Amino acid sequence: MAKKTTSGQRRGKGAGQSTPELSKAQIVDSALRLIDEKGLQSFSVRNLAKTLECYPTAIYWYTPSRYFLIAEIITVVLADVVPDLSLGWQDWLRALFRRYREAISKHPNVAPLIGVNLVSNAAVDLDLIEGALAKLHEAGFRDEALINAYNAVIGGMVGFTTQEFAMLPPDVEELEANLKDVPQRIDSSQHPHLAQLAPRMLGSAFILRWQNGAAQPMDGAFATYVEAFVTGLEAALAPNPSQV
CATH class of the missing domain: 1.10.357 (Tetracycline Repressor; domain 2)
Incomplete structure (x- = not known):
C-alpha cells in the first residue's frame, strides 16, 4: 500500500515515496516567483501546489488562507x-x-x-x-x-x-491601438493643451498609456x-x- 502523504509532505514520484517537508519560506518564495512570472491572474493556491508538487492542504499547513499567504509575500517584497x-x-x-x-x-x-x-x-x-x-x-x-x-x-x-x-489588461494591443487614435479625435479649440502635448504624452502619461512602469518608468x-x-x-x- 502506498504511504499516505501528510500535510507537510510533497507528493512522491512513485508509490510510497515522498520528498522532504516544505517550509513557509519555500512556499512564499515560490508564490512570489509564480506571481512574477505568470501574473496575478495565474496565482492561486492550487496552481502554487502544482508548482511545488504538493497538495493544497500542504500549503494550508503553513498558512491558514490565501490572504495570509499574500500578507507573507508582501512582507518579503517590502522587507x-x-x-x-x-x-x-x-x-x-x-x-x-x-x-x-x-x-x-x-x-x-x-x-x-x-x-x-x-x-x-x-x-x-x-x-x-x-x-x-x-x-x-x-x-x-x-x-x-x-x-x-x-x-x-x-x-x-x-x-x-x-x-x-x-x-x-489582457488585450494590450487593442488598448494601444485605441489610444494612438486619440490625437486625431482632439478638438484643439476645446482642448488646446492636450492637442499640443498628446503626441508626447501617449504611452508615457497616466490615462494615455498602454504599458505600466515595468516597461515605461x-x-x-x-x-x-x-x-x-x-x-x-x-x-x-x-x-x-x-x-x-
Whole structure:
C-alpha cells in the first residue's frame, strides 16, 4: 500500500515515496516567483501546489488562507523599505517613497495586492509604522494631526506606485491601438493643451498609456510627486498668518 502523504509532505514520484517537508519560506518564495512570472491572474493556491508538487492542504499547513499567504509575500517584497532613522524627516520620507517604489519595481505584479486589497494590512510592519510616526512627530505633527499625516504618508507612498505599476489588461494591443487614435479625435479649440502635448504624452502619461512602469518608468513624474508631497507637509506645518 502506498504511504499516505501528510500535510507537510510533497507528493512522491512513485508509490510510497515522498520528498522532504516544505517550509513557509519555500512556499512564499515560490508564490512570489509564480506571481512574477505568470501574473496575478495565474496565482492561486492550487496552481502554487502544482508548482511545488504538493497538495493544497500542504500549503494550508503553513498558512491558514490565501490572504495570509499574500500578507507573507508582501512582507518579503517590502522587507528593506524602511530608511535609516538618522535621516531628517524630509529626507526620510523621500527615501521611504523611493525605496518602496524600487521594491515594487522588482515585483510589479504585486503592486495591486498592496494598493487595492486590504489584506495587505495583515502584513503589519511595526518598524514602518513607528518610523513614519516618529519622523512626523519630529516634523511637528501632534495628536490627530499626526495620525492624519501618517495616513497621508502611507496613501502617498502606495498611491503613485500602485498606479504606475497597474495591472496590464489582457488585450494590450487593442488598448494601444485605441489610444494612438486619440490625437486625431482632439478638438484643439476645446482642448488646446492636450492637442499640443498628446503626441508626447501617449504611452508615457497616466490615462494615455498602454504599458505600466515595468516597461515605461515614470521617473520624472515620481520625483515631482515626492517633492510636492514633502512640500505640502511642510506647508501644513507652517503657521497660518491669520492666526498669528
